[in-house]
Amino acid sequence: MRANDNWRLPSDEDLEIAADWADRLAELSPAERAELEAWLAAAPNHAAAFALIRGTQRDTALLDAAERMRATPAKASRALRLGLVAAGVALVAGLAGVAVVRPYLASPAPVELATAVGARAEHRLSDDSVVTLAAASGVTVRYGRNARDISLTRGDAMFDVRKDAKRPFRVQAGDTVVTAIGTTFEVERVSDAVQVRVFDGVVRVARDGVERRLARGEWLMLASNQAPVAGRLEAGSYQAWRSDWLDADGLQLKYVIARLNRYTPQTVALHDPALGELKVTGRFKLDRPAESLSMIAALLEMQPRSEGERIYLAPRGPRS
Secondary structure (H helix, E strand, O other): OOOOOOOOOOOHHHHHHHHHHHHOHHHOOHHHHHHHHHHHHHOHHHHHHHHHHHHHHOOHHHHHHHHHHHOOOHHHHHHHHHHHHHHHHHHHHOOOOHHHHHHHHOOOOOEEEEOOOOOOEEEEOOOOOEEEEOOOOEEEEEEOOOOEEEEEEEOEEEEEOOOOOOOOEEEEEOOEEEEEOOOEEEEEEEOOEEEEEEEEOEEEEEEOOEEEEEEOOEEEEEEOOOOOEEEEOOOOHHHHHHOOEEEEEEEEHHHHHHHHOOOOOOEEEEOOHHHHHOEEEEEEEOOOHHHHHHHHHHHOOEEEEEEOOEEEEEEOOOOO
16 A cells, blocks of 8 residues: 555645645744644644645745735635645645646746845755755746756856756856756856856757857856866865855956855955956855955955945055
8 A cells, every 4th residue: 555545635725724824934923833833733634734835835836826826816816826736735745636737837937046145045946956056146947848948147056957858958147058958067157257067967058159068077168258268177076166165276356256246245346357357276265255355365465445335355555
């Protein structure tokens, strides 16, 4: 007998109540949280309904439906809520509900994911692919029947792609498109460039009508008005990225600053843009921006100067 043979679908009423609780979960007062705990303990179906709704909320392919539901008149909202619940129940409980879920997967409405300055986030998509956003980064997810399209709107993201030969996984960053079927890779928008790093598998990188193939352990940087630059990843690059380390080997200062600015609310800038071409070599902990900035300033014989909401790096003046 299967583990869920005795499982019973919660009633529509229980699912709607659970959905209301889940919508307000982050804003509940202590008294309301106690009320929720009492409701969960009152009947097994209450806890089952709440678990199913929470599982639904973790699936990014259904979030657009939730947003539509909140903006819909009450009568239509009930029907849409029940549709969302049905999709979530089919997905989480393992019921035969592919026909219910599929319209959401093919919906033209995108799902937007983002992180704040200094914060990271990991999101599991409806096909079990995982997107990990670095600090101050954002993507727009649009899944269809024939393709899985992601737009990197800002910052840096890692993609651990579940293989699906019928639906290529495409990441667009500006005018650069990275296509994979099943692989682990990173795409970053930094200053005027797009950088792609491949940690497993193979991807295709297309820009301006030219397509390049990148395999495991390779990286490629495409910058405006410059020839493409490529190389091999250092051992431990994957773990370094996940731990917020930046390993710079002759990296231009403007790219170092762009990465550092994802971790500090006080923007680092240069009065003279020409200084951005200076080369930086070293290992910096991005989530400790003050410490990293001091190291960079010392290496380049510069000094940080705070001016309002910005910190400017400038060459050291002559000593008196």
